[in-house]
Amino acid sequence: MGSGIGIGLLGLGTVGGGVASILQSPSERHPLVADLKLVRVAVRDLNRPRSVELPNEILTTDPAVVVNDPAVDVVVEVIGGIEPARSLILQAIAAGKSVVTANKAVIARHGEEIADAATKAGVYVLIEAAVGGGIPIIEPLKQSLGGNRINRVSGIINGTTNYILTRMAEEGAAYESVLKDAQELGYAEADPAADVDGLDAADKIAILANLAFGGSVERSAVPTAGISQLQGRDVDYAKQLGYGVKLLAVAERMKPSGEPLPLSLRVQPTLVPNDHPLAGVNGVNNAILVEGDPIGRVMFYGPGAGAGPTASAVVADILNIAGISQATQGDDRLDPLLAASSWRRCVLVDRGEIRQRHYVRFHTQDAPGVIGRIGGCFGDGGVSIQSIVQFNASKAGAEIVVITHEVSQKKMDDALQSIQALPEVSGLAAHLGCL
């Protein structure tokens, strides 16, 4: 690389537009930004109106032109989706170019393949924008917290669902109407299923687990539940009991540790006590709570989606590569803290072994002894109850809400099965996690 660093941008959508706009206006930013030259941009449609003005001659509809342009030193992939993004990233690496990507779906599924290729080619693939939008979390996990033994990473890592849940809780608004607003505001992915079904958060927690625990995990095995089935009344009951409902992603090491390291990962709507640090994270904001030894708890908080915040993270990665390249002047050894690295094997425990507290709501008859029988089933199954409350009792029936102490999923499932077999219980109406 010369003194100017050639940037090739794959995609000029929400994030790409944000990146281009930072690169085109370096004034009052770090002086290194002025050295970043946007030399090629791949767009889907040359005639589409854009939020940022770019010279026509740098635009192309062929992403291969960007990847193969000798003036491009760093390829920025913000197309999203699996293909052609994965192939383009691999082609850029093969051409000896470092890559910056915001693509959590590709990294969560093909991160190992990409990291291996990057290590062999002696280039970086940096992914700060893939998790938590503008929040610096990838680099802290790789570098600032490197001296810790991480025990748990948990967080609110999907802005769209947090925006929806916040408005449901504050306004009693219906899920569908708030989802529409989130899409109009540009928070939701083109396919909202990735957000509302928890898939986006599952991609992100798989990536965080890899960095926190030093080994990749099988993305498809992450137990995942989204918010599309969540009912307003559970948000309301949770509120009455002193909790907020958040789409929480959790990755934690199981005891005893071993080789491969057993990990428990999950994404699900979860009751968060009002005095917990994650409870005050509202709207499109994200927060990631890292628990480690010896640091204790450290929380990273900020805007988790949107053009500006995500572009801020992308440009930070480009600057890291540019800074190293200027400092090392062609020495092609990689900084081991910044380069992708897995240093052990990790394995996800079976869903039945995951331990947590639970919130459940049953439809029941309003008859003498129902609470006792439900309590009996839980007790017989080894599930300890923290609280049991009856709501909305009428001739039509009652709703019984139970919050348990921490218990394995297997014991919980078995107890729920015997409760659902009780003649007074007409159904399990909700089942959420609880912190």
Ligand code: HSE
């Ligand atoms: N759609 C994502 C979210 C943003 O709502 O958090 C990009 O990761």
